[in-house]
Amino acid sequence: MAEAKANKRVNDDLVEALRGIVGDRLSTTDAVLGHHGRDETYHTPHPPDVVVFPEATEEVSRIVSLCAEREIPVIPFGTGTSLEGHVAALNGGVCIDLTRMNEVIRVNAEDMDVTVQAGVTRKQLNKHLRDTGLFFPVDPGADASLGGMTATRASGTTTVRYGAMRENVLALTVVLADGRIIKTSRRARKSAAGYDLTRLFVGSEGTLGVITEVTLRLYGIPEAISAAICPFPDLASAVNTSIRTIQMGVGVARIELMDEVQMEAINKHSNLDYPLQPTLLFEFHGSEAGVVEQAETVQAIAAEFDASEFRWETKTEDRNRLWQARHDAYYACMALRPGAKGFSTDVCVPISRLTECIIETRRDIDETGLMAPIVGHVGDGNFHVIVVMDFENADEVARAKAFNERLVTRALAMDGTCTGEHGIGHGKIEFLTAEHGEAVSVMRALKMAIDPMNIMNPGKIVRL
Amino acid sequence: MTKTLKPETAEQVLDAIKWAAGEGMPLAVRGQGSKDGFGRAVDIPHCLDLTGLSGIKAYEPSELYMTALAATPVAEIEAALRQNNQQMSFEPPNMGILYGGANGESEGSIGGAIGCNLAGPRRIQAGAARDHFLGFNAVSGRGEVFKSGGTVVKNVTGFDLSKLLAGSFGTLAVMTDVTFKVMPAAEKTRTVLILGADDAGAMVAMAASLGSANEVSAAAHLPEAAAALSGVSYVADAGQAVTAVRVEGPGPSVEHRCRALTALLKEFGEIEELHSENSALLWREIRDVRLFDAIDNQIWRLSVPPAAGANVVASLRSDIGGRVFYDWGGGLIWLSMGTLSDAGHETVRAAVADTGGHATLIRADADVRQRVPVFEPQATVLKDLSARVKQGFDPNGVLNPGRMVEGE
Ligand SMILES: Cc1cc2nc3c(=O)[nH]c(=O)nc-3n(C[C@H](O)[C@H](O)[C@H](O)COP(=O)(O)OP(=O)(O)OC[C@H]3O[C@@H](n4cnc5c(N)ncnc54)[C@H](O)[C@@H]3O)c2cc1C
Numbered sequence: 001m002a003e004a005k006a007n008k009r010v011n012d013d014l015v016e017a018l019r020g021i022v023g024d025r026l027s028t029t030d031a032v033l034g035h036h037g038r039d040e041t042y043h044t045p046h047p048p049d050v051v052v053f054p055e056a057t058e059e060v061s062r063i064v065s066l067c068a069e070r071e072i073p074v075i076p077f078g079t080g081t082s083l084e085g086h087v088a089a090l091n092g093g094v095c096i097d098l099t100r101m102n103e104v105i106r107v108n109a110e111d112m113d114v115t116v117q118a119g120v121t122r123k124q125l126n127k128h129l130r131d132t133g134l135f136f137p138v139d140p141g142a143d144a145s146l147g148g149m150t151a152t153r154a155s156g157t158t159t160v161r162y163g164a165m166r167e168n169v170l171a172l173t174v175v176l177a178d179g180r181i182i183k184t185s186r187r188a189r190k191s192a193a194g195y196d197l198t199r200l201f202v203g204s205e206g207t208l209g210v211i212t213e214v215t216l217r218l219y220g221i222p223e224a225i226s227a228a229i230c231p232f233p234d235l236a237s238a239v240n241t242s243i244r245t246i247q248m249g250v251g252v253a254r255i256e257l258m259d260e261v262q263m264e265a266i267n268k269h270s271n272l273d274y275p276l277q278p279t280l281l282f283e284f285h286g287s288e289a290g291v292v293e294q295a296e297t298v299q300a301i302a303a304e305f306d307a308s309e310f311r312w313e314t315k316t317e318d319r320n321r322l323w324q325a326r327h328d329a330y331y332a333c334m335a336l337r338p339g340a341k342g343f344s345t346d347v348c349v350p351i352s353r354l355t356e357c358i359i360e361t362r363r364d365i366d367e368t369g370l371m372a373p374i375v376g377h378v379g380d381g382n383f384h385v386i387v388v389m390d391f392e393n394a395d396e397v398a399r400a401k402a403f404n405e406r407l408v409t410r411a412l413a414m415d416g417t418c419t420g421e422h423g424i425g426h427g428k429i430e431f432l433t434a435e436h437g438e439a440v441s442v443m444r445a446l447k448m449a450i451d452p453m454n455i456m457n458p459g460k461i462v463r464l
Numbered sequence: 465m466t467k468t469l470k471p472e473t474a475e476q477v478l479d480a481i482k483w484a485a486g487e488g489m490p491l492a493v494r495g496q497g498s499k500d501g502f503g504r505a506v507d508i509p510h511c512l513d514l515t516g517l518s519g520i521k522a523y524e525p526s527e528l529y530m531t532a533l534a535a536t537p538v539a540e541i542e543a544a545l546r547q548n549n550q551q552m553s554f555e556p557p558n559m560g561i562l563y564g565g566a567n568g569e570s571e572g573s574i575g576g577a578i579g580c581n582l583a584g585p586r587r588i589q590a591g592a593a594r595d596h597f598l599g600f601n602a603v604s605g606r607g608e609v610f611k612s613g614g615t616v617v618k619n620v621t622g623f624d625l626s627k628l629l630a631g632s633f634g635t636l637a638v639m640t641d642v643t644f645k646v647m648p649a650a651e652k653t654r655t656v657l658i659l660g661a662d663d664a665g666a667m668v669a670m671a672a673s674l675g676s677a678n679e680v681s682a683a684a685h686l687p688e689a690a691a692a693l694s695g696v697s698y699v700a701d702a703g704q705a706v707t708a709v710r711v712e713g714p715g716p717s718v719e720h721r722c723r724a725l726t727a728l729l730k731e732f733g734e735i736e737e738l739h740s741e742n743s744a745l746l747w748r749e750i751r752d753v754r755l756f757d758a759i760d761n762q763i764w765r766l767s768v769p770p771a772a773g774a775n776v777v778a779s780l781r782s783d784i785g786g787r788v789f790y791d792w793g794g795g796l797i798w799l800s801m802g803t804l805s806d807a808g809h810e811t812v813r814a815a816v817a818d819t820g821g822h823a824t825l826i827r828a829d830a831d832v833r834q835r836v837p838v839f840e841p842q843a844t845v846l847k848d849l850s851a852r853v854k855q856g857f858d859p860n861g862v863l864n865p866g867r868m869v870e871g872e
């Protein structure tokens with residue numbers, strides 16, 4: 001769907017002017033444009049007219065100024081792993097691909113923070129930090145860019161303990177819609193004086209400005225880490241164990257759910273031999289004694305819900321293999337049906353309603369006859385159903401969409417939300433209106449005050 | 465002519481704001497009024513008194529959140545939570561005492577605590593008020609009813625309006641109810657005290673504690689004069705500076721961590737330990753800024769990198785005098801000093817600016833708070849962006865104009 005408020009179109013003159021800024025780091029070939037206008041989902045691709053690859057904040061500023069003068073859309077692009085059509089160039093325009101802004105600018109070990117250019121990915125950052133004893137915890141399944149993770153307010157498997165991007169972004173450098181550069185706070189952990197402008201950009205999906213640098217909070221690698229997998233006789237027992245764990249305030253570092261279908265998928269994909277039962281994956285961080293104590297508490301809860309055993313992964317390699325398998329869950333699902341693709345739902349409900357929501361959803365899946373494993377960040381009340389399907393088959397797509405609509409309705413009825421971590425893009429705009437009503441007009445007023453010409457990623461989050 | 469509007473329902477808040485927006489009539493937005501002295505001094509004749517919107521709306525301990533009407537007293541919320549062994553982990557301070565209120569229970573409303581984004585000693589572990597704030601219903605300065613967030617801990621439904629409203633001092637919208645996280649209270653609390661460390665040594669000791677695996681939930685340093693004012697005898701009678709490090713959690717784990725901390729910290733001075741009750745009192749005194757004696761002194765709140773805290777204080781001590789104590793591992797400095805007509809703002813801000821930090825004038829007479837920027841002045845582009853945010857919510861400038869920035 002095109003954005004209502006019209007933008008101007010790119011012409012040769014603009015392309016030449018952009019070349020004056022970035023030289024050869026620019027492309028208008030179909031392959032490059034195509035790659036930048038689509039995501040891995042069923043959303044219709046909308047390629048931009050030109051892609052530029054800047055290397056510095058000043059270049060981004062000049063590019064945006066040029067587009068602002070001519071009222072041309074600007075679409076920031078990290079690694080393109082977002083799932084709701086976030087990077088689609090609905091009205092054409094200039095895609096700013098930040099992958100060449102991939103420098104770790106400064107690790108501040110004493111203050112436990114780091115400043116990176118927006119194109120650095122989460123894995124690249126952790127590799128860089130390897131010898132410092134520090135790490136950055138937020139880990140969405142994909143190896144996304146930190147700029148993109150900031151822009152989508154991403155979270156991951158450790159959010160239950162360390163928070164999401166929202167809690168871990170300390171400061172940003174942003175190029176505003178008129179090309180001006182701001183630093184949202186002067187340094188480090190100081191929240192900006194005045195309104196919380198840092199968090200205004202966290203989750204803004206490229207609609208308010210281009211994030212060029214991110215200062216992130218780091219954590220010390222814990223003295224002790226242990227991980228375990230724990231199969232349950234049924235789905236409800238697994239979910240109830242996670243709820244009880246959270247309600248008791250046990251500080252688990254990770255608590256992830258996979259149903260038996262998902263277990264089969266990861267066994268196949270990652271060559272593992274885990275039992276084909278609903279399973280919780282745990283990780284504990286802390287002092288030696290603290291980890292033992294947490295693990296004992298959780299084992300006692302699990303036993304009440306008839307868990308058969310805890311299988312400990314003590315070696316670092318085994319632990320890494322376990323979590324890599326979890327991160328690959330989405331791709332693993334494709335192994336269940338060669339040639340098919342995945343479509344991921346993303347509801348989140350208050351923790352006390354989680355069992356009810358998951359069990360009803362599972363019943364719905366079974367009745368609809370979809371192939372749809374469940375995987376969840378259950379400590380946060382958030383879970384995904386990955387519908388494995390043929391995107392070319394209109395009937396299957398329609399059934400999957402109808403299923404998702406029922407799922408969202410169910411979650412909203414439980415005081416939940418349509419998206420716990422993937423965001424709105426343009427794929428969930430209708431759901432946003434259903435969930436928030438008047439807040440959408442407040443968001444629109446905010447968008448108009450900050451980007452009056454509607455050039456920043458137009459048609460996402462709110463339509464003008 | 466002063467007029468007070470006292471709505472009893474969200475609809476009446478809407479009517480009041482529509483009226484104000486229509487008339488172009490600014491409103492002073494007020495919860496319990498415990499923090500009237502916080503922010504720029506403004507003279508707004510009409511007051512929107514929210515005390516009619518009080519009471520807990522939804523609280524089921526197993527849900528781990530609470531919804532309360534905006535002007536519900538923090539004390540009432542804390543009492544309800546205590547009955548279920550739960551707490552607000554951000555430890556909202558009771559600013560009422562600092563501003564000359566009574567001494568006992570918490571004053572102030574939950575809306576005010578969130579509106580000022582206040583957080584106590586546990587901030588370094590658990591985050592600020594905004595990190596615990598899940599959602600709200602509100603009326604914008606345009607006279608629109610809207611809500612944001614909800615009861616879940618994670619959502620990415622568009623712009624994060626909750627984060628904007630936390631710390632907006634009522635200048636963007638009037639919240640009618642708020643939903644926030646509640647957590648199980650710790651079974652046990654202990655505080656490890658180091659006696660006699662100087663400021664610089666204390667900063668190193670606090671950093672070592674916070675960097676250890678002992679899950680420290682608060683770290684403060686009280687120079688001798690501040691320590692002497694504590695109601696906890698171990699602290700007051702020490703006759704020297706006291707550095708305090710708090711651990712919380714299940715019993716055996718707390719004891720284990722205290723032992724580990726004692727081993728880690730004994731090189732910095734003699735070690736003492738406070739048990740639950742004394743710990744609670746000490747951290748309340750720190751949270752509520754009760755460790756200064758002169759009740760009419762001016763008070764600044766300085767945010768600095770923890771490693772720089774002692775240096776900032778050393779330079780201020782020679783330039784301006786006054787007394788201090790440190791919270792947040794040295795990252796937060798409370799400074800109390802004799803009255804100056806300009807509150808020494810240039811000197812204070814210069815000392816902090818070198819570190820990348822910022823300073824807020826927390827207590828001073830109204831005429832001083834009219835002349836001197838209470839909040840750290842912003843760079844031009846940021847100021848312009850903030851003005852646009854204000855414009856987006858409150859284009860007629862009817863909500864608390866001037867409370868944060870002169871003329872806005
Ligand atoms: C297999 C798989 C697993 C996933 N698992 C998770 C998960 O566990 N948790 C989760 O939260 N998400 C998950 N996602 C979604 C996705 O990875 C995240 O949304 C991620 O944060 C997107 O980052 P990106 O760099 O790919 O951004 P992109 O997709 O390139 O961009 C996303 C949006 O942000 C904007 N943007 C990007 N960079 C910038 C910038 N520098 N400045 C301003 N705006 C910018 C874009 O315009 C766009 O609107 C998963 C996706 C896949 C494919």
Ligand SMILES: Cc1cc2nc3c(=O)[nH]c(=O)nc-3n(C[C@H](O)[C@H](O)[C@H](O)COP(=O)(O)OP(=O)(O)OC[C@H]3O[C@@H](n4cnc5c(N)ncnc54)[C@H](O)[C@@H]3O)c2cc1C
Nearest residue numbers: 111188189190191193194580581631767768769795821839
């Ligand atoms: C350079 C630096 C490095 C740091 N490094 C570390 C570290 O390594 N480890 C660590 O634990 N901590 C660190 N800190 C953090 C420090 O200890 C505090 O946690 C942090 O400064 C808290 O931010 P704040 O004071 O802005 O508090 P907040 O609670 O965010 O702000 C207080 C309130 O004042 C309001 N406010 C402030 N200014 C204005 C204004 N101009 N107008 C209107 N309202 C305003 C805010 O909106 C808010 O409501 C660092 C801080 C700095 C400055």
